[in-house]
Amino acid sequence: MxxxxxxxxxxxxxxxxxxxxxxxxxSGWLSTGPVTQDFEARYAAALGVDDAVAVANGTAALHLAVLALGLGPGDEVILPSLNFVSAAAVVALSGATPVFAEVGGAHDLSIDPVDxxxxxTPRTRAVVAMHYGGYAAxxxxxxRLARAHGLVLIEDAAHAPATTTAQGVLGTVGDIGCYSFFxxxxxxxxxGGMVVARDPDVRARIRRLRSHALTVSAQDRHRGGPSTYDVDTFGLxxxxxxxxxxxxxxxxEALGAKSKRRQEAVRQYREQLADLPGIALPFADRPLEESAHHLFPVVLPEGLDRDVVQERLKGAGIQSGVHYPPTHLFTAxxxxxxxxxxxxxxxxxVTRRQLSLPLYAGIGxxxxxxxxxxxxxxxxxxx
Incomplete structure (x- = not known):
């Protein structure tokens, strides 16, 4: 439809x-070049960090984080099952084991720190904090958990570009932050995507791994640099x-204004849907200005069939979605x-009853x- x-x-x-x-x-230059470098600089400035590495997509950002940390067989990574499958996939493809943790519940769809x-375990190397819908985990x-156990904290900020909260700018609080621009x-x-890292050595490793781990980039060669190069590790x-x-x-450049328009739509949704019997509005206690508002999720009460609700909405011309089927129940x-x-x-x-309603910057x-x-x-x- x-x-x-x-x-x-x-x-x-x-x-x-x-x-x-x-x-x-x-310009005649189509691959990574001066526009990419300028975008990296502008995005880093928006986050308040020294540097950022632009990549092909959000999955690439997560995969480069895993590769830069050297995760592999015998390692475990704790992450929420309620997320797009790419986060778990890059862990599994590295040979490490994804260990799925619970979310807080119908009112908090991010990872539960207690769980x-x-x-x-002694094999745990990292924890992934996914900022569901643009709301901070x-x-x-x-x-504190990561520091106490010597773990790396990876922020999956795919839903939260340049988002300032009381906890900090999302993606910059942990050791590595990954963004998606799908x-x-x-x-x-x-x-498109972006990666930031607190450790400059990790960031430099990510930048090299992004381009086959070549010691000399194509842009440097084009500018008259060395024509040959070495490859001392395995990149992509x-x-x-x-x-x-x-x-x-x-x-x-337009993100700030668009975020305000999303905030207004969310404010109206919260006010006009809160009295529905049994409805849960995740993150409704959060300040409007502390979220990217990528999604507007609701959680239906038990006994209200999501498929039926979606068909009724479809009949009224309203598109809805599900974010996401839980990764741990996929066949693989x-x-x-x-x-x-x-x-x-x-x-x-929660995932049996979750439903996403329309939300975009142009919604009036x-x-x-x-x-x-x-x-x-x-x-x-x-x-």
């Missing part, structure tokens, strides 16, 4: 993005394009790690009103 009255998300691409891409095409602590508790994200480049091609980074520069993870239903009862209960009062009307009409017990 493509003729939604209100779609789940809609990237905003305008004349500034079109002109930025045209400038790159006219994460209970899953630490409990970084204070997770940072087409549906708040900062949309089609495909996770470079972004100049076209994507040109989009990123424009989107970054059940078969390799012996997981299954009942492994994470809190996560499983009229669209929010249409969504609210449709949700209220759909909020009826399943026959």
């Amino acid at each position: 493509s003729n939604w009255k209100v779609s789940l998300y809609r990237p905003e691409i305008g004349a500034a993005e079109t002109e930025a891409v045209a400038d790159v095409l006219r 994460a602590a209970a899953r630490i 409990d970084l204070g508790a997770l940072d 087409a549906t994200k708040n900062l949309a480049m089609g495909e 091609n996770y470079r972004p394009t100049e076209i994507a980074c040109a989009l990123g520069r424009v989107q970054l 993870y059940r078969e390799r790690y012996g997981l299954g239903p009942g492994s994470l009862p809190v996560t499983e209960s 009062d009229r669209e929010v009103a249409l969504v609210v009307e449709a949700v209220r009409a759909a909020w009826q017990p399943t026959p």
Whole structure:
């Protein structure tokens, strides 16, 4: 169905993005180059850090973090099952073992630090804090946990670009921060990502691993540098394009204004849906200004069938989504790690009932009103 009255998300691409891409095409330099370097510098400044490494996508960002830390067979990484599968996949592909932890519950869809602590073993090397929907995980508790056990804290900030909270700028509190600029994200480049790291040596390693671990980059060779190079470790091609980074520069400049528009939509949703019987509005106690508001999730009460609600919304022309099916119940993870239903009862209960409502920078009062009307009409017990 493509003729939604209100779609789940809609990237905003305008004349500034079109002109930025045209400038790159006219330049004749399409792969990682000066536009990428400038985007890195601007993004680092937005975060308040020294440097940032632009990459091909958010999965690449997570994979480079794992590679830079040297994670492999015998190592364990604790992370939430409630996340897109890429976070667990890069751990599994390294040969390390993903150890899934619970979320806080229907009102907090981020990793539960108490449950994460209970899953630490002598093999644990890292903990992943995923900032679900653009809301901060409990970084204070997770940072203390990591320091107490000598672990690396990786922030999966795919939903939270340049987001300032009372805990700090998301992605910069832990040891490594990973961002995604996929087409549906708040900062949309089609495909793209960024990595930041507290340790400059780790950051330098990530930058080299992004480009086959070549000792001399293509841009340096083009400028008249050495024509030959060495490769002293195993890297990959996770470079972004100049076209994507040109989009990123424009989107970054507009991010603050777009965030305010998302905040207003979330404020209206919270006010107009809070009285629905049995509804849970995750993170509703958080200040509006301390989230990127990438998603607007709700959790249905027991007895209200999500599939039925989605069909009712679809009939009213309202698109909805599910973020996410729990990773530990996917076939590959059940078969390799012996997981299954009942492994994470809190996560499983929440993910059966989670529903994402439309949210994007261009959503207006009229669209929010249409969504609210449709949700209220759909909020009826399943026959």
